[in-house]
Amino acid sequence: MLARVAAAITILDGPVGTELAARGVPTPLPQWSAWALAHRPEAVAAIHRDYAAAGATVHTANTFRTQRRIFPEDWERLARLAVAIARASVPPPQRVAGSMAPLEDCYSPWLSPPDPRPAHRALARVLADCGVDLLLCETFPHVGEALIALEEAVAAGVPSWVSFTAGPNADLLTPDEVHAAARSARERGAAAVLVNCVPAARTLEFVQALAGAGLPFGAYANAGAADERIGWKPEPLAAERYARLAAQWVAAGASIVGGCCGTGPEHVAALRSSASCRCSAR
DSSP states (O other): OHHHHHHHSEEBOOOSHHHHHHTTOOOOTTTGGGHHHHHOHHHHHHHHHHHHHHTOSEEEOSOTTOOTTTSTTTHHHHHHHHHHHHHHHSOTTOEEEEEEOOSSOTTOGGGOOSOOHHHHHHHHHHHHHTTOSEEEEEEESOHHHHHHHHHHHHHTTSOEEEEEOOTTTTOSSOHHHHHHHHHHHHHTTOSEEEEEEEEGGGOHHHHHHHTTSSSOEEEEEEOOOGGGOSSSSOOTTHHHHHHHHHHHHHHTTOOEEEEOTTOOHHHHHHHHHHHHHHHHHO
8 A cells, every 4th residue: 555655646846947057057148057058968977877876766868958949960969869868867767857848948938939840840759769758748828739749749759748837927828728738637647747946835726726637747846036035045944845835736736846947956865755744654
């Protein structure tokens, strides 16, 4: 019984970009976290190892910005490198996910291009060819683009998750819009639906909106404002505060939890510890 309960909660890793910055690795725009693939690959590997040690069992390769528009000549090599680094850094049978992100800014849905399909198709096919265990279409504030990315991920023949964001102020999508988007994702073959990069203190209402979509669901939130003392910098009990909020998501039915911007391995460790405690209590 306890083993079945433990297996029901999937622990995702946390952000790569936040950790790179915390470790003194540059994250210049527009390359952002992908800069480290060419210049500091050992730092990316160390971050994956730290999340594995913290208890994550799904690890997202650093392909969030390995796009043709950013690296016209080198995007495919970098995408393949990111997957290879993740795979070599985490123990089997832990899973590696390929990240597929908005083609423009994650917090500017009005910038979504009129035809994003070719770019998402190209990345999905490369990531599938690399042998990722799943494709994660993540941090989409534009539902239409998210669903196109999901369609291309599903067409690549890999289990596909999609994650929507309402942004740092929780105002780019409403819970009702997230619910409708999740139902549309189910119709397009999503294996799970999530919400991410919404402040942890505001995430519960979006998790509750996913509950009726008919799919496994979950969340990986950002730490919110610095004065909330949940993340961004070393802070006593920050990870525990995050885990307490995540426990509310699990109580609402979430079976997938992790961390986004401002969190780190300590938050993932707190999630794992919290999940273990809940299992023991049963």
